Amino acid sequence: MENKREIFHILTRRFGLLNKNCCSIGSFEISTIQSHILYEIDKQHAPSMQQIAEALAMDITTFSRQIQTLIKMDLVKKTPSSQDKRVSILNLTTPGKFVATTIEESMNAYLEEVFSHMNDSEKETVLRSIQLLNVAMSKSTVCCTPIF
Numbered sequence: 001m002e003n004k005r006e007i008f009h010i011l012t013r014r015f016g017l018l019n020k021n022c023c024s025i026g027s028f029e030i031s032t033i034q035s036h037i038l039y040e041i042d043k044q045h046a047p048s049m050q051q052i053a054e055a056l057a058m059d060i061t062t063f064s065r066q067i068q069t070l071i072k073m074d075l076v077k078k079t080p081s082s083q084d085k086r087v088s089i090l091n092l093t094t095p096g097k098f099v100a101t102t103i104e105e106s107m108n109a110y111l112e113e114v115f116s117h118m119n120d121s122e123k124e125t126v127l128r129s130i131q132l133l134n135v136a137m138s139k140s141t142v143c144c145t146p147i148f
Contacts, residue, residue: 025099028073033058037066038100041076041090048081049088075099 024030030038033056040052047055053063067090070076075096081087092100115123 005032005109025102028095028099033066034075035103037063037070038075038092038096038103041092042097042100042104046089046091049078050092052090070096097136109142 010055018071036056037052040055041047044055049063049067052058056063057065058066067078071078073095074093077093077096078088079091083088095118115126118126
């Protein structure tokens with residue numbers, strides 16, 4: 001078997017190239033991290049800034065700068081929580097939802113194309129293996145906090 005690190009390095013590099021190529025939507029140039037932020041906001045129901053920052057394992061200062069950029073691009077709206085005014089709630093704007101959906105469709109199309117080179121058994125094996133790896137990583141004391 002090949003070097004484990006090399007296998008992950010190649011996979012990460014290929015996904016990085018994919019992210020770099022897929023995130024120009026209309027007049028919007030979306031960075032990889034901005035794509036991840038839009039995805040998390042879209043996935044969760046009216047999340048707080050802290051919830052999204054934690055889900056992405058970002059420090060709040062860096063995250064806050066990214067949110068300000070997305071607000072200026074009119075992709076994200078930030079409003080004070082009705083329960084606690086110190087907490088900011090994030091929502092996608094209509095253009096933000098369009099960009100998130102377009103990126104989602106692009107990623108799904110790419111993954112469908114990748115999986116089209118495998119038979120059903122191979123696809124199932126790969127997906128099950130990735131799920132097992134995600135669970136194992138969430139239990140690791142070395143690096144990764146659960147992101148479920």
